[in-house]
Amino acid sequence: MSFTRPLVVFGPSGVGKGTLIARLFGDHPDKFGFSVSHTTRQPRPGETDGKEYHFVSTDTFKALLADHAFIEHAQFSANFYGTSEPAIHAVRESGKRCVLDIDSQGIRQVKQTDLNPVCLFISPPDMDTLRRRLRGRGTDDDEAIQRRLATALAEIEYARQPDTCDYVIVNDDLDRAYASFTKIAFGEDVESDVIPPLDD
Numbered sequence: 404m405s406f407t408r409p410l411v412v413f414g415p416s417g418v419g420k421g422t423l424i425a426r427l428f429g430d431h432p433d434k435f436g437f438s439v440s441h442t443t444r445q446p447r448p449g450e451t452d453g454k455e456y457h458f459v460s461t462d463t464f465k466a467l468l469a470d471h472a473f474i475e476h477a478q479f480s481a482n483f484y485g486t487s488e489p490a491i492h493a494v495r496e497s498g499k500r501c502v503l504d505i506d507s508q509g510i511r512q513v514k515q516t517d518l519n520p521v522c523l524f525i526s527p528p529d530m531d532t533l534r535r536r537l538r539g540r541g542t543d544d545d546e547a548i549q550r551r552l553a554t555a556l557a558e559i560e561y562a563r564q565p566d567t568c569d570y571v572i573v574n575d576d577l578d579r580a581y582a583s584f585t586k587i588a589f590g591e592d593v594e595s596d597v598i599p600p601l602d603d
């Protein structure tokens with residue numbers, strides 16, 4: 404029964420992962436959830452430890468990191484963020500399916516745990532569409548877009564390796580992609596798309 408397995412969604416920046424996940428969470432708030440990350444940043448007013456984040460000191464974070472507690476971690480400005488295996492299990496224990504939006508580095512690590520994730524690659528129909536979505540989103544300057552596109556090529560290459568993906572969805576038409584995404588999220592066995600050439 405794949406509904407209980409964490410759903411790992413990955414794909415190049417700007418392909419539409421966040422859009423699909425936000426729509427799924429909006430439509431089914433009681434069925435899906437993100438895991439609660441650890442962070443060294445200070446709580447903002449209204450934030451509760453264990454709810455938005457597990458707030459920890461830098462020393463504690465580094466000790467957890469040394470103990471291989473995180474399946475992925477990142478640093479943004481001076482703050483560390485990490486996703487722990489127990490935090491992912493906790494989502495399932497609350498009766499929801501855990502959805503993870505992580506990069507290929509994180510996936511390699513998740514695959515080494517006993518989390519047994521379902522891996523879903525969201526592919527652009529072509530690279531020109533990806534470029535246009537990144538520009539259209541308006542959150543990055545040209546240099547940042549170039550960096551995201553360079554990283555995209557590595558993510559796509561990883562996705563093409565045998566045994567990386569359980570499913571592929573080409574995010575061409577959003578409603579079509581979302582219909583497949585919903586089925587996979589609910590554990591239905593759908594026919595996977597094929598990653599296009601992406602050589603433009």
Ligand SMILES: Nc1ncnc2c1ncn2[C@@H]1O[C@H](COP(=O)(O)OP(=O)(O)OP(=O)(O)O)[C@@H](O)[C@H]1O
Nearest residue numbers: 415416417418419420421422536540574575576577
């Ligand atoms: N099928 C689609 N057709 C047209 N535009 C889309 C489609 N899917 C997403 N978009 C648009 O593309 C842009 C990028 O989408 P989004 O931010 O969800 O990407 P992402 O994969 O989550 O990126 P990141 O990894 O950088 O967070 C957004 O402006 C979004 O509205």
